[in-house]
Amino acid sequence: xVAKKKVLVLTGGGDCPGLNAVIRGIVKRAxxxxxxxxxxxxxxxxxILYEPMQLMKLNNKTTAGIHVRGGTILKTTNKGNPFxxxxxxxxxxxxxxDQSDELINRIHNLGIEAVINIGGDGxxxxxxxxxxxxxxxxxxxxTIDNDVSATDFTFGFRTAxxxxxxxxxxxxxxxxxxxxxxxxxxxxRDAGWxxxxxxxxxxxxxxxxxxxxxxxxxxxxxxxxxxxxxxGFVNIxxxxxxxxxxxxxxxxxxxxxxxxxxxxxxxxxxLSAQLKAAGCQADIRETVLGHTQRGGTPIAFDRIxxxxxxxxxxxxxxxxxxxxxxxxxxxxxTSVSLKSAIGEYxxxxxxxxxxxxxxxxxxxxxx
Numbered sequence: 443x444v445a446k447k448k449v450l451v452l453t454g455g456g457d458c459p460g461l462n463a464v465i466r467g468i469v470k471r472a473x474x475x476x477x478x479x480x481x482x483x484x485x486x487x488x489x490i491l492y493e494p495m496q497l498m499k500l501n502n503k504t505t506a507g508i509h510v511r512g513g514t515i516l517k518t519t520n521k522g523n524p525f526x527x528x529x530x531x532x533x534x535x536x537x538x539x540d541q542s543d544e545l546i547n548r549i550h551n552l553g554i555e556a557v558i559n560i561g562g563d564g565x566x567x568x569x570x571x572x573x574x575x576x577x578x579x580x581x582x583x584x585t586i587d588n589d590v591s592a593t594d595f596t597f598g599f600r601t602a603x604x605x606x607x608x609x610x611x612x613x614x615x616x617x618x619x620x621x622x623x624x625x626x627x628x629x630x631r632d633a634g635w636x637x638x639x640x641x642x643x644x645x646x647x648x649x650x651x652x653x654x655x656x657x658x659x660x661x662x663x664x665x666x667x668x669x670x671x672x673x674g675f676v677n678i679x680x681x682x683x684x685x686x687x688x689x690x691x692x693x694x695x696x697x698x699x700x701x702x703x704x705x706x707x708x709x710x711x712x713l714s715a716q717l718k719a720a721g722c723q724a725d726i727r728e729t730v731l732g733h734t735q736r737g738g739t740p741i742a743f744d745r746i747x748x749x750x751x752x753x754x755x756x757x758x759x760x761x762x763x764x765x766x767x768x769x770x771x772x773x774x775x776t777s778v779s780l781k782s783a784i785g786e787y788x789x790x791x792x793x794x795x796x797x798x799x800x801x802x803x804x805x806x807x808x809x
Contacts, residue, residue: 446479447555449759451500453514454486454522454561454568458584458598459740460748462508462515464560467752469505475760481554482515486522486561487568490548491541509745512738523568546577556759558582563590563784566767570780573765580758581767581780582751586735589633592783593769597748602629602735603639609731610644610679617675620725623665623717627710627730630681633789636735637681638796641805647676648806650713652683652691653790656808658716664806665722676724680713682706687809750775 451468453461465482472478483489484496498504498516508515521528527541549557556578559569562585569581583590586602606628617624628636634651641649648664650656661678668674683706685691693706710728717726740748751768754775758766766777790797801807 452483454565459601460597463748464752467749588635606640634681648678650680650684
């Protein structure tokens with residue numbers, strides 16, 4: 443019997459609704475090719491670098507019905523960059539070491555033909571570096587923040603917006619009942635797509651995003667316009683990475699080994715304190731959605747997009763289209779080079795029509 447060709451699949455970075463649908467799409471498409479098998483690496487590239495390795499056979503049995511489940515059956519991590527990998531010394535201490543050559547050697551020794559890396563901007567930067575070192579790798583973009591360029595949408599984003607909008611709708615009624623200002627903090631480290639879409643969908647009065655630093659006095663003025671005789675209400679959506687003009691995002695540097703990002707948290711409470719210090723007289727309450735935006739069942743759009751990406755990724759393996767990433771552009775599934783995908787971060791641009799429309803319906807950005 444001729445040995446089957448192997449493709450390695452992994453999920454890296456933060457979890458995201460739709461990851462399982464991508465995995466299932468890859469396996470379903472590979473099944474049509476008699477000479478291919480699919481292997482999963484647990485916790486991104488960590489599964490390959492662990493001693494012993496932690497791998498999972500991916501077939502129709504192990505992926506049956508997973509497209510409706512949140513999270514990822516392969517688990518994930520944002521502390522597994524093989525170029526800056528947490529490595530334990532003989533004395534028990536830890537250091538950061540470049541394990542990329544060891545990773546590539548192990549992949550080759552397993553007889554793996556190609557790798558499909560499902561992840562966001564950081565993960566695809568790793569994909570590009572590994573490709574430059576000779577690894578046959580293909581990217582699949584995922585992030586609830588929708589901050590990967592070269593694709594109109596990433597799966598998981600619309601599910602996160604739906605979760606945030608459902609929560610926002612509930613806050614509107616309690617804000618109106620108590621004449622309060624309600625601040626809802628959503629995810630969005632450097633890009634405010636979740637906040638912007640939620641604000642438009644939910645009818646927010648104020649939307650604060652990382653791309654547009656805010657003037658607290660302008661927000662207070664906007665709030666005051668909504669109150670007469672102490673009666674009124676205002677609902678604010680704020681992205682976790684939003685900041686005042688001349689200020690910085692609210693958070694702290696993580697001391698976790700291998701975690702690269704600043705941990706952003708608490709902007710809703712910081713904004714509340716700033717409003718009070720600036721003379722806002724309204725009663726203010728804060729809600730932080732946090733990781734609820736990452737979990738749960740993906741909506742239909744994200745299941746479909748993720749499945750299409752999975753099928754496309756495996757077909758790119760068949761075509762040896764290495765160094766490329768799946769993409770959704772102009773309502774078509776296509777591919778783009780990893781280099782172009784990571785070349786520009788997907789910020790909300792000044793002339794984006796969502797900004798224009800939001801302002802047209804009275805949403806303030808505090809700028």
